Amino acid sequence: MSAVIEIEGLRKTFNSVRHGRQVAVDGFDLTVGPGEVHGFLGPNGSGKTTTLRALLGLVRADGGRMSVLGAPSPTRLAQVAGRVGAIVESPQFFGNFTGYRTLRLLALAGGVPVSRVDEALEQVGLHDRGDERVKGYSLGMKQRLAVASALLKNPELLILDEPANGLDPAGIREMRDLTRSLADAGVTVLISSHILAEIQLICDHVTIISRGRRVASGRVDEVLAGFDRHEFLVRVAEPERAAELLRAGGLPVDVYSDHLVVGQVDDPTRISRLLGEQGLWVRELTSLRPDLESVFLELTGDGAHPEVPRQVDGSGPHHRVMEMDAGVGEVRGDNA
Numbered sequence: 001m002s003a004v005i006e007i008e009g010l011r012k013t014f015n016s017v018r019h020g021r022q023v024a025v026d027g028f029d030l031t032v033g034p035g036e037v038h039g040f041l042g043p044n045g046s047g048k049t050t051t052l053r054a055l056l057g058l059v060r061a062d063g064g065r066m067s068v069l070g071a072p073s074p075t076r077l078a079q080v081a082g083r084v085g086a087i088v089e090s091p092q093f094f095g096n097f098t099g100y101r102t103l104r105l106l107a108l109a110g111g112v113p114v115s116r117v118d119e120a121l122e123q124v125g126l127h128d129r130g131d132e133r134v135k136g137y138s139l140g141m142k143q144r145l146a147v148a149s150a151l152l153k154n155p156e157l158l159i160l161d162e163p164a165n166g167l168d169p170a171g172i173r174e175m176r177d178l179t180r181s182l183a184d185a186g187v188t189v190l191i192s193s194h195i196l197a198e199i200q201l202i203c204d205h206v207t208i209i210s211r212g213r214r215v216a217s218g219r220v221d222e223v224l225a226g227f228d229r230h231e232f233l234v235r236v237a238e239p240e241r242a243a244e245l246l247r248a249g250g251l252p253v254d255v256y257s258d259h260l261v262v263g264q265v266d267d268p269t270r271i272s273r274l275l276g277e278q279g280l281w282v283r284e285l286t287s288l289r290p291d292l293e294s295v296f297l298e299l300t301g302d303g304a305h306p307e308v309p310r311q312v313d314g315s316g317p318h319h320r321v322m323e324m325d326a327g328v329g330e331v332r333g334d335n336a
């Protein structure tokens with residue numbers, strides 16, 4: 001099945017008197033397949049919002065090709081706009097309007113049946129609060145109202161830019177449950193965020209951007225597997241002696257003040273056997289599986305080389321060649 005979103009080689013540079021030339025997006029690629037809940041991760045200023053704005057025709061790209069639901073963007077975006085819901089720039093609501101009245105107005109303006117308003121409020125869990133004024137809503141409720149506004153047209157694709165921004169843990173959880181229920185209903189979701197744990201909980205696919213370039217993409221479990229060094233944390237009496245025994249057994253060992261980290265462990269019983277045979281009893285043996293945070297920091301942190309982003313999806317065992325549709329849109333233009 002063809003991709004829901006395809007971006008190839010997107011470039012965008014801003015020129016401003018104050019900050020000079022800012023390369024926001026530098027040959028960025030992104031593919032989102034149907035039904036995916038796709039996390040779009042990157043540190044502050046890495047180009048996420050610029051990418052989404054360019055994709056939705058809110059800023060003109062300098063180069064690259066993009067398509068949404070098979071329609072070249074931005075040239076043919078209007079053809080599919082009714083099937084796409086997006087919250088990229090925080091919507092401002094009238095505080096004196098109720099949630100219901102806000103959505104009713106948007107439905108009327110967008111040519112959507114007003115009957116959708118109740119359904120959208122229900123979908124985001126605001127049905128009981130729809131007759132309250134928006135100014136009394138919490139930030140989380142306002143975010144959910146924003147999602148409801150994007151859901152009015154029953155979109156096949158929902159694009160959310162930093163939906164958890166500024167929310168407290170309860171609000172984040174509500175957004176997570178909402179995103180999951182939308183995904184269960186078959187909506188393809190693209191969520192940009194720098195909250196890694198959140199993305200790991202919600203998303204099945206992820207693309208990581210650093211300095212305007214893609215540095216990793218694929219299924220979350222595959223991306224993580226690419227960084228798994230099969231390391232185990234070991235706590236044991238006589239760590240120095242234990243390290244010697246493990247090294248003699250062919251395992252690389254790093255010694256820390258109160259534990260060892262042993263690499264290349266395919267079977268952890270090898271550790272307990274090597275040590276137990278010499279009368280050293282293991283107190284703790286914990287797998288150090290990478291999480292999205294450690295992968296993210298490795299790819300985008302200070303240690304990552306600024307000039308040569310590591311293209312994980314193009315260099316590891318999960319190399320995937322991006323196939324482009326003939327219908328992908330080409331954009332060329334000056335700075336917006």
Ligand SMILES: Nc1ncnc2c1ncn2[C@@H]1O[C@H](COP(=O)(O)OP(=O)(O)OP(=O)(O)O)[C@@H](O)[C@H]1O
Nearest residue numbers: 014016022024042043044045046047048049050051
């Ligand atoms: N309108 C603009 N004018 C000038 N520079 C801009 C403009 N918009 C973005 N930039 C610059 O482009 C770069 C990428 O910004 P962008 O907002 O896309 O990043 P981001 O990943 O969304 O960051 P954040 O997570 O902080 O929202 C930054 O250096 C930013 O300062």
